[in-house]
Amino acid sequence: MKKVTACWVAGAASLAASFSTTPAFAFCRTTTCDPQTECSYDARGCTTVGLPLTWKSGCVSYSIQRDASPGRGVDYDTIHDIAERAFDRWTNADCRGGSPSLRTSDTGPVSCAEPEYNSNDPNANVIMFRDTSWPYAGANATLALTTITFNYDTGEIFDADIEVNSFKTPLTTSNSVVDFDLESIITHEAGHFLGLSHSHVGSATMFVEYERGDLSFRDLESDDEEGICEAYPPNRDIGGDQCRPRHGFSPDCAPPPDEGCAIANSPTGSTRAWPLAFALALGVGLRLRIGRRQAKRPV
Numbered sequence: 001m002k003k004v005t006a007c008w009v010a011g012a013a014s015l016a017a018s019f020s021t022t023p024a025f026a027f028c029r030t031t032t033c034d035p036q037t038e039c040s041y042d043a044r045g046c047t048t049v050g051l052p053l054t055w056k057s058g059c060v061s062y063s064i065q066r067d068a069s070p071g072r073g074v075d076y077d078t079i080h081d082i083a084e085r086a087f088d089r090w091t092n093a094d095c096r097g098g099s100p101s102l103r104t105s106d107t108g109p110v111s112c113a114e115p116e117y118n119s120n121d122p123n124a125n126v127i128m129f130r131d132t133s134w135p136y137a138g139a140n141a142t143l144a145l146t147t148i149t150f151n152y153d154t155g156e157i158f159d160a161d162i163e164v165n166s167f168k169t170p171l172t173t174s175n176s177v178v179d180f181d182l183e184s185i186i187t188h189e190a191g192h193f194l195g196l197s198h199s200h201v202g203s204a205t206m207f208v209e210y211e212r213g214d215l216s217f218r219d220l221e222s223d224d225e226e227g228i229c230e231a232y233p234p235n236r237d238i239g240g241d242q243c244r245p246r247h248g249f250s251p252d253c254a255p256p257p258d259e260g261c262a263i264a265n266s267p268t269g270s271t272r273a274w275p276l277a278f279a280l281a282l283g284v285g286l287r288l289r290i291g292r293r294q295a296k297r298p299v
């Protein structure tokens, strides 16, 4: 069978390049092109090949890891409320009189804390924390990671999982005492979850860099709204309105792992895993970006 599904780890540090001119809007869509072998990019840093990734249904479900982050003092109710506000910002975006043809629904807590997609069994689109280790490269330079599994031939998103690097990141949820603002991180990753890539507009939530202490990623900018409205226009012909993961919902991980799209494993069968540095990451050095409300450093 021809390749049908693939999964991506979201991130694109290379998009932090500088540009001589700045178009009015600079959002980018994530597409099916393999960043390792197929993608090429335009002046905005957007890939020019492949099909854009979107959820087909008018409703997408997400789930929160039951344990949340004891190490950072973030309990289930706190991340639940943060995730709800983050997704609501995207689904309530202003599409010039309408709103995106997409809503989201929380399935409730799940025990599975792995970014897996089960091609034949029930799933969950999970927001999870990594308190005790960060199992990927760049532990000190990555705040979170979103893995998107999709149909390579159509661009339909099948599954998305967000991992927060609570192992190395001093997360905060306060509006006044701010270190690495969890709500900003989740709002950015929710954009990836819904199929957006990075923007080079410094004030956008989908900007590639995050400055410690910044709360402004919580609020969408017009560039972000243009992106989500293009992906899910108000008049979109939606493929159903089911608020369930593909193949139904399961709060548990489904063995065996070789049936899933384990990003750390070699692809098997029709499932492929493409690591793409889509993380909202903490970098080194200081770079000031015009248009950002606060000075930022690369992330």
Ligand SMILES: [Zn+2]
Binding pocket: 010, 011, 012, 188, 192, 198, 208, 278, 279, 280
């Ligand atoms: Zn990102």
